[in-house]
Amino acid sequence: MHTELINKYNVPVPRYTSYPPANYFEPFSNSRYLEAVEQSNHASDSALSFYLHIPFCRHLCHYCGCNSYPMARTEVVESYVKALHQEMELILPLLDKNRPIAQIHYGGGSPTAIPIALIKELNDHLLSSFPVIDRPEIAIECHPGYLSEADWQQLTGCGFNRFSIGVQDFNTEVLKIVNRRPSLLPMEDIFALLREKGASINLDLLYGLPKQTVDSFARSIEQAIALSPDRLVAFGYAHVPWVNKRQLILEKSGLPDSREKRAMFDTAAGLLHASGYQSIGMDHFVRPDDELSLAMKNRQLHRNFQGYCTRRTTAQVYALGVTGISQLESAYAQNTKDIPHYIETMGRGELCIAKGYALSPTEQLTREVIEALMCNECIDWKALSERLHVSVSALKAATAYDEQKLSAFAHDGLIRYTDTYLEMTAEGSAFVRNVAASLDKLMLHTPHSYSKPL
Known part of the structure; x- marks a missing residue:
């Protein structure tokens, strides 16, 4: 390479084992x-x-x-x-x-x-x-x-x-x-x-x-x-x-x-x-x-x-269990990290959710797009829109789709793309997280720190 x-x-970008991270x-x-x-x-x-x-x-x-x-x-x-x-x-x-x-x-x-x-x-x-x-x-x-x-x-x-x-x-x-x-x-x-x-x-x-x-x-x-x-x-x-x-x-x-x-x-x-x-x-x-x-x-x-x-x-x-994160269609929910508190709370017959995230309909669409790219190294916008029963334009609007950024990735040999399809190249595969981050509206003004791809 x-x-x-x-x-x-x-550069630091999310791992995208979930969306949002x-x-x-x-x-x-x-x-x-x-x-x-x-x-x-x-x-x-x-x-x-x-x-x-x-x-x-x-x-x-x-x-x-x-x-x-x-x-x-x-x-x-x-x-x-x-x-x-x-x-x-x-x-x-x-x-x-x-x-x-x-x-x-x-x-x-x-x-x-x-x-x-x-x-x-x-x-x-x-x-x-x-x-x-x-x-x-x-x-x-x-x-x-x-x-x-x-x-x-x-x-x-x-x-x-x-x-x-x-x-x-x-x-x-x-x-x-x-x-x-x-x-x-x-x-x-x-x-x-x-x-x-x-x-x-x-x-x-x-x-x-x-x-x-x-x-x-x-x-x-x-x-x-x-x-x-x-x-x-x-x-x-x-x-x-x-x-x-x-x-x-x-x-x-x-x-x-x-x-x-x-x-x-x-x-x-x-x-x-x-x-x-x-x-x-x-x-x-x-x-x-x-x-x-x-x-x-x-x-x-x-x-x-x-x-x-x-x-x-x-x-x-x-x-x-402690720190366990449930991944449901509409939300994530994470249990407490405190073992004694977890044991005590469960003993009282109560859950002990500490934090989580309720995904908006738009974020649920973004999750589908980023998951497709992270898992399969491609986005078939038309096929995805048909499965989710939304238009291609609505899918793209849910993300931070930016023609200029994609063009730069393509110029550097990381991706190949058209209006309806995007795929990582063999050399670009190592930087799939970077391309995913470019589609993430939350990354436009993120206060969070991440690890580097390499």
Whole structure:
């Protein structure tokens, strides 16, 4: 990639895992959330997705920007899981019992930090309450640094059919610097055990960390390829010390500059493509027969806070647990970050929504446009207008569509576009966030800070 493009476009922009981004959330009441839940029963996407946030980690990694907390005492963990069940008892009765579950996802923190028997009870509660679609995605994020063979065996009996394993890097020197424990078991043994149970496996790696080089990260990618995961994610480390002050520790060890960081990703992508994997979105790689690959080819890829999904598994997300963000058709709502407050409030039979965002009809249209670009790297204005039953001109008017800005992107080789179609070029793909931001009216006068694309 040309240095001039990196210098010009490697500027802070939202990641657009949601629209609007979460830093636009404002104080939000329980009643407004309950109103959005009621409305969700009549939305076009009828399937259900549940996100359960397990906030605890046995050790806090220095790079992490997630809502994570040090591991609590046994009685606190048990009280927290009880509160999750109590939150289910508040929300599940409000949902149409004919709506099927398409997804369940456990994130954190480290969900596997808590006793696995408690996780099974949570899954059983949800799965006994609603029907499920054919081949639902029941997934959990796993920290392999603390899981024994018995733990993995127990996890496979909880109903999960997808495991996301957070390796981050196979280089133990890198892991030590970022305070991440390497896998307790050989990764080959973990893969064999999960494959025997018929599970799908995601492998998560992180680039842009101290002591990583293009060559060292390439070796980690080669080790990952040898394991043959179903999906591999190469996340770019987002340095946002104003969000997580622990990240300042990494500055002492030195961080790769944007050009070396981009070279890490390009080299990794080249190795993965040569091994038969295909790119999905900004950072995912899958096999050609993967459901996500087929959705990408058909321009039907979607995503939520939990990652990419297809039309088949697209659903409104009901989040449970501290900091969990529900993503409904008309609103977002986020729970409190305070664990004791969450436990106490749920014990009283009350929700504890801290903040959220009610989307106007115009913003709902903007969300559709930006999601189409971020997921499929193109906008078919005519097809989108037909699906949403609005005119192309109304769609464009909902965004900050600016012919002059698009012309500049096209001149720099980032996009190709006409009045009815816009698509990213191969070289421009790295800067899809920049193009999305140009369509975002909220970015015209934003007071918020963001990470850089590279």
